[in-house]
Amino acid sequence: xxxxxxxxxxxxxxxxxxxxxxxxxxxxxxxxxxxxxxxxxxxxxxxxxxxxxxxxxxxxxxxxxxxxxxxxxxxxxxxxxxxxxxxxxxxxxxxxxxxxxxxxxxxxxxxxxxxxxxxxxxxxxxxxxxxxxxxxxxxxxxxxxxxxxxxxxxxxxxxxxxxxxxxxxxxxxxxxxxxxxxxxxxxxxxxxxxxxxxxxxxxxxxxxxxxxxxxxxxxxxxxxxxxxxxxxxxxxxxxxxxxxxxxxxxxxxxxxxxxxxxxxxxxxxxxxxxxxxxxxxxxxxxxxxxxxxxxxxxxxxxxxxxxxxxxxxxxxxxxxxxxxxxxxxxxxxxxxxxxxxxxxxxxxxxxxxxxxxxxxxxxxxxxxxxxxxxxxxxxxxxxxxxxxxxxxxxxxxxxxxxxxxxxxxxxxxxxxxxxxxxxxxxxxxxxxxxxxxxxxxxxxxxxxxxxxxxxxxxxxxxxxxxxxxxxxxxxxxxxxxxxxxxxxxxxxxxxxxxxxxxxxxxxxxxxxxxxxxxxxxxxxxxxxxxxxxxxxxxxxxxxxxxxxxxxxxxxxxxxxxxxxxxxxxxxxxxxxxxxxxxxxxxxxxxxxxxxxxxxxxxxxxxxxxxxxxxxxxxxxxxxxxxxxxxxxxxxxxxxxxxxxxxxxxxxxxxxxxxxxxxxxxxxxxxxxxxxxxxxxxxxxxxxxxx
Amino acid sequence: xxxxxxxxxxxxxxxxxxxxxxxxxxxxxxxxxxxxxxxxxxxxxxxxxxxxxxxxxxxxxxxxxxxxxxx
Numbered sequence: 001x002x003x004x005x006x007x008x009x010x011x012x013x014x015x016x017x018x019x020x021x022x023x024x025x026x027x028x029x030x031x032x033x034x035x036x037x038x039x040x041x042x043x044x045x046x047x048x049x050x051x052x053x054x055x056x057x058x059x060x061x062x063x064x065x066x067x068x069x070x071x072x073x074x075x076x077x078x079x080x081x082x083x084x085x086x087x088x089x090x091x092x093x094x095x096x097x098x099x100x101x102x103x104x105x106x107x108x109x110x111x112x113x114x115x116x117x118x119x120x121x122x123x124x125x126x127x128x129x130x131x132x133x134x135x136x137x138x139x140x141x142x143x144x145x146x147x148x149x150x151x152x153x154x155x156x157x158x159x160x161x162x163x164x165x166x167x168x169x170x171x172x173x174x175x176x177x178x179x180x181x182x183x184x185x186x187x188x189x190x191x192x193x194x195x196x197x198x199x200x201x202x203x204x205x206x207x208x209x210x211x212x213x214x215x216x217x218x219x220x221x222x223x224x225x226x227x228x229x230x231x232x233x234x235x236x237x238x239x240x241x242x243x244x245x246x247x248x249x250x251x252x253x254x255x256x257x258x259x260x261x262x263x264x265x266x267x268x269x270x271x272x273x274x275x276x277x278x279x280x281x282x283x284x285x286x287x288x289x290x291x292x293x294x295x296x297x298x299x300x301x302x303x304x305x306x307x308x309x310x311x312x313x314x315x316x317x318x319x320x321x322x323x324x325x326x327x328x329x330x331x332x333x334x335x336x337x338x339x340x341x342x343x344x345x346x347x348x349x350x351x352x353x354x355x356x357x358x359x360x361x362x363x364x365x366x367x368x369x370x371x372x373x374x375x376x377x378x379x380x381x382x383x384x385x386x387x388x389x390x391x392x393x394x395x396x397x398x399x400x401x402x403x404x405x406x407x408x409x410x411x412x413x414x415x416x417x418x419x420x421x422x423x424x425x426x427x428x429x430x431x432x433x434x435x436x437x438x439x440x441x442x443x444x445x446x447x448x449x450x451x452x453x454x455x456x457x458x459x460x461x462x463x464x465x466x467x468x469x470x471x472x473x474x475x476x477x478x479x480x481x482x483x484x485x486x487x488x489x490x491x492x493x494x495x496x497x498x499x500x501x502x503x504x505x506x507x508x509x510x511x512x513x514x515x516x517x518x519x520x521x522x523x524x525x526x527x528x529x530x531x532x533x534x535x536x537x538x539x540x541x542x543x544x545x546x547x548x549x550x551x552x553x554x555x556x557x558x559x560x561x562x563x564x565x566x567x568x569x570x571x572x573x574x575x576x577x578x579x580x581x582x583x584x585x586x587x588x589x590x591x592x593x594x595x596x597x598x599x600x601x602x603x604x605x606x607x608x609x610x611x612x613x614x615x616x617x618x619x620x621x622x623x624x625x626x627x628x629x630x631x632x633x634x635x636x637x638x639x640x641x642x643x644x645x646x647x648x649x650x651x652x653x654x655x656x657x658x659x660x661x662x663x664x665x666x667x668x669x670x671x672x673x674x675x676x677x678x679x680x681x682x683x684x685x686x687x688x689x690x
Numbered sequence: 691x692x693x694x695x696x697x698x699x700x701x702x703x704x705x706x707x708x709x710x711x712x713x714x715x716x717x718x719x720x721x722x723x724x725x726x727x728x729x730x731x732x733x734x735x736x737x738x739x740x741x742x743x744x745x746x747x748x749x750x751x752x753x754x755x756x757x758x759x760x761x
Contacts, residue, residue, distance in 0.1 A: 035700075035707055082707070090706050090731075412702045421703060530705065538751040543702075546737075546744035550726055 035082030323489025
């Protein structure tokens with residue numbers, strides 16, 4: 001390691017005690033570890049006040065350096081950004097990997113959170129593979145013990161072949177022992193073995209790789225095999241063109257053997273080795289049964305076969321919570337008890353009391369004695385801001401999306417969501433679709449507009465256009481998905497199956513077509529799968545609240561705007577005109593009531609608003625359980641059409657800005673007849689076979 | 691412009707830690723003003739930043755946890 005030059009202002013005799021300085025030292029130690037494991041506390045305890053903080057060259061990543069005297073010896077100490085992987089996925093992780101690669105003659109201290117040994121061992125396995133001499137500090141040992149976690153340090157030290165020290169850095173416990181062990185730091189003998197094909201490829205390219213630097217050849221060979229782009233510069237500086245081409249050839253041949261990316265395959269096999277070690281050295285007290293079940297559940301949820309019933313159970317739970325509790329119980333209470341029984345009549349009464357009778361009063365709340373759904377009052381009326389705009393937003397969609405956001409936050413906090421992404425990714429990869437293209441689609445479930453923007457990560461324009469089209473066509477945003485759950489809870493299971501089959505068929509069809517058009521293999525995608533755990537109420541509350549705030553800020557103004565448009569159209573008899581104009585499609589092709597035309601207009605503002613309009617139309621029958629065969633068909637056809645319908649206004653503008661107006665217009669021109677065509681086809685088929 | 695607070699965020703999906711600055715919706719979205727949704731640069735997952743009421747609740751919970759741990 002090359003410490004910064006000593007001297008200058010930092011070493012002047014009159015320097016105050018707090019002045020940051022680093023002295024030269026004979027030996028160097030680098031602190032590495034996963035994020036939030038207490039590295040900085042260990043660093044502070046070792047170095048005291050004398051530190052410098054600087055950006056790692058060429059990055060914005062901060063690296064802290066200091067000096068320490070340990071057992072009479074002077075050490076240069078460097079704290080690195082938290083990392084989970086020596087195959088970097090972020091600038092922080094690359095900085096840590098580059099420090100280990102570029103520095104010379106150092107030892108490392110891996111600080112590991114004893115409560116999350118598995119994650120720490122994954123990094124330890126990579127340090128072992130890299131032949132980095134290190135000591136393992138099991139930090140927060142007191143918290144682990146309090147949670148009933150017991151780690152057999154002696155057995156772990158034997159298996160790794162390095163010293164293992166339990167520490168509680170915040171109390172400085174174990175740090176003296178850690179300092180004592182530093183001079184004896186040595187490379188670990190723990191070497192994860194990969195399958196024969198990977199081992200053969202490693203054996204082929206290992207001798208070509210440079211032996212210089214702090215990372216051993218085997219680890220460099222693994223990085224080269226997975227095609228780590230951040231390593232390309234280092235390799236190009238050390239290898240000849242033919243050698244680089246040879247490595248690329250080996251990598252391509254090996255990659256062709258696996259359906260998944262090499263990064264995924266290698267990480268999975270390394271994880272299996274780490275899991276065996278983890279299970280051999282870690283025991284849990286009274287929580288062992290629960291943790292064993294959680295581990296099994298985690299494994300089932302990504303299993304190609306067992307994952308399907310787990311997914312079905314999750315969907316069923318969401319459907320019951322969102323569709324039955326949210327859409328029936330909560331909506332019924334807010335819509336009828338709060339809005340229509342109290343808020344709307346109270347507001348109308350208040351306006352009549354404040355505003356003297358006459359034209360202004362009638363304009364705002366309609367003529368006295370006439371039910372509000374039969375007049376055109378501005379605040380309270382058929383298309384009133386309060387009785388329609390706010391009641392749609394607050395009494396119908398809000399309880400539905402709130403229950404959906406709670407369900408979503410539970411999935412996020414339980415650790416299931418990353419596993420769901422793995423499952424879905426597998427399905428799309430089976431179709432041959434580029435993995436990089438799949439991600440913005442699958443993850444566009446939050447906000448399609450944002451997902452359209454992330455299509456920028458595609459390499460070619462053609463890929464970006466196709467991903468944008470798929471997003472606009474078939475991926476509902478979270479709010480729309482919530483209302484879909486609510487609508488499906490009111491129709492028969494067979495109608496739900498028709499809806500699911502139609503949407504999945506369309507997605508598979510466009511996915512298959514996209515796979516024919518998008519060339520190349522799937523790009524690498526790495527997910528750290530956290531352990532399955534019981535969601536924490538506090539986390540779920542914060543995540544749900546953040547989503548509700550976002551939803552209210554974005555959706556409510558558009559609900560009000562949509563209502564204003566309808567109110568304006570109604571005043572000039574435009575709605576009747578529109579319904580007549582749309583009748584050949586809405587009534588003729590889709591066999592829907594003519595009022596559904598308004599829902600499609602609103603769908604351009606927000607698709608959940610459109611679905612809310614339909615929900616209002618069929619809600620009395622759903623609640624009474626009197627949905628006829630005809631109505632089941634109508635709801636299914638309307639939902640299919642609206643799901644595939646032209647994107648909301650925000651997404652449409654984003655498409656125009658991102659892809660240009662010609663492409664944007666072309667996408668709209670394709671989607672409009674396509675969505676109606678699929679809806680009409682579902683209508684015909686259901687009337688014959690449902 | 692998006693109401694994203696410049697700070698380190700951890701992606702709830704892939705675990706990647708990233709700087710939230712510049713990861714909000716671009717001005718090309720007509721609803722970008724005040725939008726708190728950020729996008730993980732590694733996996734593309736989008737989620738609203740915990741600011742405003744949610745941020746206050748998070749700080750309150752964190753303070754409660756910290757005082758519990760020091761006891």
